[in-house]
Amino acid sequence: xxxxxxxxxxxxxxxxxxxxxxxxxxxxxxxxxxxxxxxxxxxxxxxxxxxxxxxxxxxxxxxxxxxxxxxxxxxxxxxxxxxxxxxxxxxxxxxxxxxxx
Amino acid sequence: xxxxxxxxxxxxxxxxxxxxxxxxxxxxxxxxxxxxxxxxxxxxxxxxxxxxxxxxxxxxxxxxxxxxxxxxxxxxxxxxxxxxxxxxxxxxxxxxxxxxxxxxxxxxxxxxxxxxxxxxxxxxxxxxxxxxxxxxxxxxxxxxxxxxxxxxxxxxxxxxxxxxxxxxx
Numbered sequence: 696x697x698x699x700x701x702x703x704x705x706x707x708x709x710x711x712x713x714x715x716x717x718x719x720x721x722x723x724x725x726x727x728x729x730x731x732x733x734x735x736x737x738x739x740x741x742x743x744x745x746x747x748x749x750x751x752x753x754x755x756x757x758x759x760x761x762x763x764x765x766x767x768x769x770x771x772x773x774x775x776x777x778x779x780x781x782x783x784x785x786x787x788x789x790x791x792x793x794x795x796x
Numbered sequence: 797x798x799x800x801x802x803x804x805x806x807x808x809x810x811x812x813x814x815x816x817x818x819x820x821x822x823x824x825x826x827x828x829x830x831x832x833x834x835x836x837x838x839x840x841x842x843x844x845x846x847x848x849x850x851x852x853x854x855x856x857x858x859x860x861x862x863x864x865x866x867x868x869x870x871x872x873x874x875x876x877x878x879x880x881x882x883x884x885x886x887x888x889x890x891x892x893x894x895x896x897x898x899x900x901x902x903x904x905x906x907x908x909x910x911x912x913x914x915x916x917x918x919x920x921x922x923x924x925x926x927x928x929x930x931x932x933x934x935x936x937x938x939x940x941x942x943x944x945x946x947x948x949x950x951x952x953x954x955x956x957x958x959x960x961x962x963x964x965x
Contacts, residue, residue, distance in 0.1 A: 696916035698804050703841070704906045706808050710815050710834075712899035717819035719891030723878050725824055725870055729831050732862070733815055736838055739850075747845040750920025752929045755850050756938060759930070762857050763945040767952030769862045773869045774959035786875045 696748065703744035710737035724776050724786045728769075735765050803844055811837035822877040824870045828863060835859040846918070847925040 710733060717730030739758045746754025780786060811834050818830040835858045842851035881888055923929060934942055 696918050696921065697798060697800055700914045700916070701906050702804065702808070703845070705903060706812060706841075708899055708902035708906065709812055711902070712895045713812075713815045713819060715898055716892055716895040719895065720880065720888040721819060721878070722882065723824060723875050725866065725873075725875060726819070726827055726878075729827060729866065730819060732858075733818065733831065733834065736835065736858070739854075740838060740841065743842055743845050743847045743850055745914070746924060747847055747921040748914045748916035750917055750924050752924040752933055755847050755925060755930055756933050758847075758850050759853065759934070760941060760945055762853060763949060766857060766862055767948050769865055770952045770956040771959065773865060774956040776869065777873070777960045780873050786873060787878075 700744055700748045704741060707737045707740040707744070710734075710740070722787050722789055724779070724788050724791075725773075727788060728772055728776070732765065732769070735761060800844060803840065807837045807840040807844065810834075811841065820880055822879060824875050825867065828866050828870060831866075832859050832863050835863070845925070846921045849925060849927045849930050 714730045714734035714737060717733065718727050721727050721730065739761055742754045742758050742761070746752060746758075776786065779791060783791060785791070814830045814834040814837065818827050818834060821827040821830065835854060839851045839854040839859070842854060
């Protein structure tokens with residue numbers, strides 16, 4: 696363990712910032728969704744880094760649960776995107792405004 | 797330089813570059829493939845952190861199952877290409893500035909916080925990452941969240957079937 700934990704945290708922060716940028720600048724619903732997955736993964740990296748450096752396996756257990764929730768989220772989210780495409784014939788999230796008031 | 801440092805630089809660079817490439821591709825299929833590369837690099841980083849079980853689960857669950865579903869949906873729907881800056885580039889440049897500010901804030905907190913440095917012990921971290929220690933925690937202290945996670949997956953499966961089903965006219 697010669698690498699300071701700060702390097703892992705900085706890499707994770709960078710990936711999170713890239714995910715935020717992806718959500719804000721992209722208009723394709725699937726790519727926005729993939730950017731959310733990127734942010735989930737950067738949080739996972741932080742959890743695993745701390746778990747490993749503190750010698751405690753609870754952090755990795757939490758990553759396991761995050762993966763479960765991410766799988767459920769991907770299934771439901773992609774089903775919503777398919778239903779949306781069937782109704783509107785578009786994936787552009789600027790054109791989807793049925794819930795906007 | 798030891799092998800650990802070289803591998804960290806390699807996997808870290810691949811993860812960082814592939815994440816940036818992912819959000820800048822106009823073709824959704826290529827973006828998804830770069831995301832797979834990013835997940836694979838993360839699995840390498842997990843191995844460096846002695847988290848063997850999580851590294852394998854990352855490859856099987858994320859790079860395997862979740863991204864295959866993504867690719868299926870992309871190829872079913874075939875979204876048209878999108879130019880990144882689009883019609884209103886000012887808003888997108890503002891978005892990049894906001895994300896950069898978020899990154900600078902987190903980096904400041906990481907390097908200038910007053911908490912003591914965390915230094916790892918290799919033996920303890922190897923012990924923490926094995927399937928044995930994670931499985932023991934999972935089936936003793938955390939068995940209720942485990943069952944709840946199983947129930948969540950069942951609910952998500954049923955929900956996805958209901959949502960994506962063809963409508964009856």
